[in-house]
Amino acid sequence: MKFSNLVCAAALALAGTAASAQESLSVGVTTTGVPFTFIDTSTQDPTGAMVDLAAAIAEDIGRTPEFEVMQFSGLIQGLKIGRIDLISAGMFATDTRKEVVDFSQTVYSYGDAMFVAADDETEYAIDDLEGEVVGAQIGTTFADQLQAMGTFSEVKLYDSLVDIMRDVQLGRIKAGFGDKPIIGYQIAQNPQLGVRLVEGYEPMGMGQVALAVSKENPELLEQVNASISEMKESGELEDIFGKYGL
Template identity: 75%
Template sequence: MKLRSLALASTLALSALSAQADELTVGVTTTGVPFTFVDTATQKPTGAMVDLAAAIAEDLGDTPEFAINQFSALIPALETGKIDVISAGMLATDKRKEVVDFSDTVYSYGDGMFVAADDDTAYQLDDLAGEIVGAQIGTTFADKLQAKGIFKEVKLYDSLVDIMRDVKLGRIKAGFGDLPIIAYQVGQNPALGVKLVEGYEPMGIGDVALAVSKENPELLAEVNASIAAMKESGELAEIFAKYGL
């Protein structure tokens, strides 16, 4: 009986390990429409990067488990092992590459400037010297604005919606964020009271990629292989096109 119990315990332990190995925990945010957001009907994460992560997990034979985080908490969650991969509208910057490894590029874009809906001025960055502007904490845009050193203040926010609220109310002159995310949100909800500045020249163009721990090169190789296959088949383009990207 004792041997049979030990055998059963071993089988159960192996089954538990297999189940754990087959789960891919993906860090996403709720504030990155159309890359990552929550579907109000299902209350589940959705968006281009969510669909992409799900497709990659399927290709690897894993089950995706999505973990919602603030954008600024994504890399810490990856470093502490709370998640296996980040799949969000995150740009693969040199600074981030110091602490995480990025996959091959899946999408590229620049920053957008937005102002109050009744402001028709065609601003460029230097036109806002001495003004208060806003950006999301943990983003490359916040770093670049602070490095510029021409503003009265660069206010940092947890979410893009909070920046839009303060721009609408006149608390700050302009906000900065991911161009496709801003365009999607403003297009879907004019009541936000802000608009993109036409003709604004971005501070730079960045590449979106998935991020994995530097301690997990095997996963990075598998993710890159999946991305390459989806680029070849056209599935990657189809995923982004579904969300107007």
Template identity: 70%
Template sequence: MKLKIPMLAAAAAMVASLAQAADSLKVGVTTTGIPFTFVDTATQQPTGAMVDLAQAIAEEMNTGASFEITQFSALIPALTTGKIDVISAGMYATDKRREVVDFSTPVYSYGDALFVAAGDDTAYQLDDLKGEVIGAQIGTTFADKLQALGIFKEIKLYDSLVDIMRDVKLGRIKAGVGDEPIIAYQVSQNPGLGVHLVEGYTPMGKGDVALAVSKDNPDLLKAVDAAIAGMKASGKLDEIFAKYGL
């Protein structure tokens, strides 16, 4: 990819190794991460805060962006096998993931949330659910943390948060754990989901969202970081997230 980064004097050196790549950034996104990444029902095109961010980064580089819709658990394999150039989703930059990919500077931070059926008003903490069956999304840090607690009868793994919400609503599992801003947005927009966030829940932790790049592409990572730095300085980064209530 031939990229020009006007804000950097050493642009040519930074992008030299990208010269043989594609004409636009191939960006991996998932459709289940509202409001970070999802499909606009009117246009049938990927949209969301991380989609807008990836598009803005591409514009800073004077190139285009194409979006590849991928299940969350398949995003990193798609990146490491060269099917995509960048992951731009609601993905935490964790030490475990850093073993296989590189992350940009953080662009957003948040923690996990606990949700139960709409008619259940109990103020649960995780310890209160000992011996219960709860759900989490496959490939997430939340699933790993729940497994490590070792107090649940079963942790069922799902491809999407919507699938977890369905089973919580139907009583197939007691509760679900996932990304707080994603769950909050979906519940506020669709009361028919039949679940609600547990008030007063203490998250297992808070993480930083960042874009992921292959370890074989350090120049692209530098270019992404430079674009993010420019948008932080101009206020554009905050504007992108504010557009989606984040």
């Protein structure tokens, strides 16, 4: 009888452990996507519009979010190997990415921006940079588009926008390209970066930001989409992005 009780207790403990693991939702975010995803320096916790959105979705579907900070270029691989369950970053739902992951409905749209050194007053068009060295973040659609143009002497690839801004400010490259809301927010918050947005620049294209899940997890995708639809209808989605000036 005592042995039977021990077996039952062990079984219940294992079941409880499994249930707890099932209730968690591992979310991949980056530290360089201000104001979409970044680290709050006062708490050292991930924060931003896409972090708040993922937390709200997790709560809505009855799971506990666990945020995993990763390089942007490693997010999709992390999803494919099961390291994370969900990507919630300023990531565009492109056709190429759709071949390997599934995206939710669109939550935000924006285009790219060009930035140059703060003391460079020229309002460049992209064609004006023919033969120059420019920079973009590795793994982004902007990097792919710039390389496909074939008009630059080099398209240098970087892990973060901060690294691109440093090299633009130091004159190592002529201009940098990246997410307009992220660049605009960082420049507004940190004038000492020594770069500025090029006014009147026409984006190479507009992108649709969405959350991503594994193709092996259609149930989670359905839950995420249902939650987003409810937030759009209630106005909660607009409030989340509005909190960060988006």
